[in-house]
Amino acid sequence: MSHIADFHVGYEFASIRFQLQPQEVALYLQAVGESNDLFQQQRFVPPTALAAYALRGILHEINLPPGALHSAQEMSVSRPVTSNEAIIFRAKLTRNAVRRGWRFVSIDFSGADEEEKQIIQGKSTVV
Numbered sequence: 001m002s003h004i005a006d007f008h009v010g011y012e013f014a015s016i017r018f019q020l021q022p023q024e025v026a027l028y029l030q031a032v033g034e035s036n037d038l039f040q041q042q043r044f045v046p047p048t049a050l051a052a053y054a055l056r057g058i059l060h061e062i063n064l065p066p067g068a069l070h071s072a073q074e075m076s077v078s079r080p081v082t083s084n085e086a087i088i089f090r091a092k093l094t095r096n097a098v099r100r101g102w103r104f105v106s107i108d109f110s111g112a113d114e115e116e117k118q119i120i121q122g123k124s125t126v127v
Contacts, residue, residue, distance in 0.1 A: 004062045004096065004105060011093040013107075016057045020045050022083045028052070043084070047077045047120060050111060054089040055124055058107060062093075068126050075122025087111045087119065094123070102127055 020028075028049040029039055038044060051073065059068075081087065088111065095106035110121040 002061070002063055004064060004103060007062055007093050007096055009093055009096055013058050013061060013091045013093070016054055016089045016091075017086060018053060018057075018089075019086045020049065020053060020083050024053075025049060025083045042080075043082045045081045045083055045085075047075060047081075048073075050077075050081060050087065050120055051075055051109070051122060051124065054087070054091070054109060054111060055107070057089075058091050058109075059126065062105070064105075064126060070124065071127045072125040073122065074124075075120060077120045078117075079119060081113075081119055086114050088114070088116075095125070 022043060025039065025043075025045050028046065032046075032048070034046065039046060089109055091107050091109040093105070094108050095104055097104050104125065104127055106123060106125045108121075108123050110118055112118045
């Protein structure tokens with residue numbers, strides 16, 4: 001199994017294609033305490049849910065150790081995404097450094113629809 005130290009800056013993760021089902025969105029909304037009916041009525045997926053589900057696969061690939069903290073997130077979204085809509089995520093490792101005994105890992109990511117129109121882009125940092 002790979003360890004985070006084995007991944008170099010510039011490493012491109014395998015693309016991830018997924019569709020969030022309405023029940024997954026409902027569980028996410030419940031977990032974060034979101035009660036706005038717009039998400040349920042219009043079947044919109046919160047942008048943070050898109051990023052969370054996409055990064056979940058990437059973070060498993062780099063085999064983060066127990067105790068890793070998600071310390072920062074930046075993202076922009078160009079349009080709403082509905083549940084059952086397929087999104088293809090791509091990501092690249094942009095930082096993998098150790099400072100004062102702490103490892104800092106940053107990942108730039110983007111997501112596009114099946115017509116290859118970019119929907120979301122961002123950066124996530126884990127310590």
